[in-house]
Amino acid sequence: MRKKIFFYVAFFLFSEVLSADIYKYVSPDGKVYYTDRPAHRFYKRIIRTRPSSYNWAVGRMKGNKQKYNDIIAQAASKHQVxxxxxxxxxxxxxAYHAQAISSAGAVGLMQLMPETAKRYGVRDRTDPVQNINGGTRYLKDLLKMFNSNLTLAVAAYNAGEGAVKKYNNSIPPYPETRNYVKQVLALYHK
Structure with a gap:
């Protein structure tokens, strides 16, 4: 079952024992879709669940957002982001799920790759404090690297700073990155 999502996630799992991996797809027009049954190969797994381990429901993200507000505020202030x-x-x-794991191996709230986590001293990528601090420091460095250009920093967060530099300090021509930039900037300006 697919559901169009603009600014919140709706996961449809109807019982305590039902679980499934959750996949995300960003269409060329920037719309975001989440499902437990990907319709094509462009869906990327964002949450890997274990049997009987998770019960995501509508509204869960809001609760998680509240849960991490203080940590986010502290990291943002500390790193001036x-x-x-x-x-x-x-x-x-x-979507504010600390245990999220992507098919590429990114983990946690800010989906840190192993190399990025190591670079910023994050030992446990599922630990919200470590993950948010590491990801926020990475954002700060990207903003500095790209002269406070928010669009390029966000593109680099998704595709890597090397990809942005490779394309002469512009958004790489990857549909996923272009859609990601649109999505993050829309959420930021909301």
Whole structure:
């Protein structure tokens, strides 16, 4: 079952024992879809569930957002990054689920790859405090690297700073990255 999502995630799992991996697809027009049954290969797994382990429901994201507000505020202040930007990245990356795992191996609220986590001293990528601090420091460095250009920093967060530099400091021509930038900026400006 697919459901169009603009600014919140609706997961449809109807019982305590029902579970499934959750996949995300961003269409060329920027619309985001979540499902437990991907219709094509462009869906990316964002949450890997274990039997009887998770029961995601509508409204869960809001509760999780509240749960992490203080950690996000502290990290944003400490690293001098706009708190709204950190929220936008977390919502786009993991929908506020600390145990989210992508098919590429990114983990946690800010979906840190192993190399990025190591670079920023994150030992446990599922630990919200470590993950948010590491991801926020990475955002700060990207903003500095790209002269406070929010669009390029967000593109680099998704595709890597090397990809942005490779394309002469512009958004790489990857549909996923272009849609990701639109999604994060829409959430940021909301």
């Amino acid at each position: 706009d708190e709204k930007l950190v929220h936008a990245v977390i919502q786009a990356e993991s």
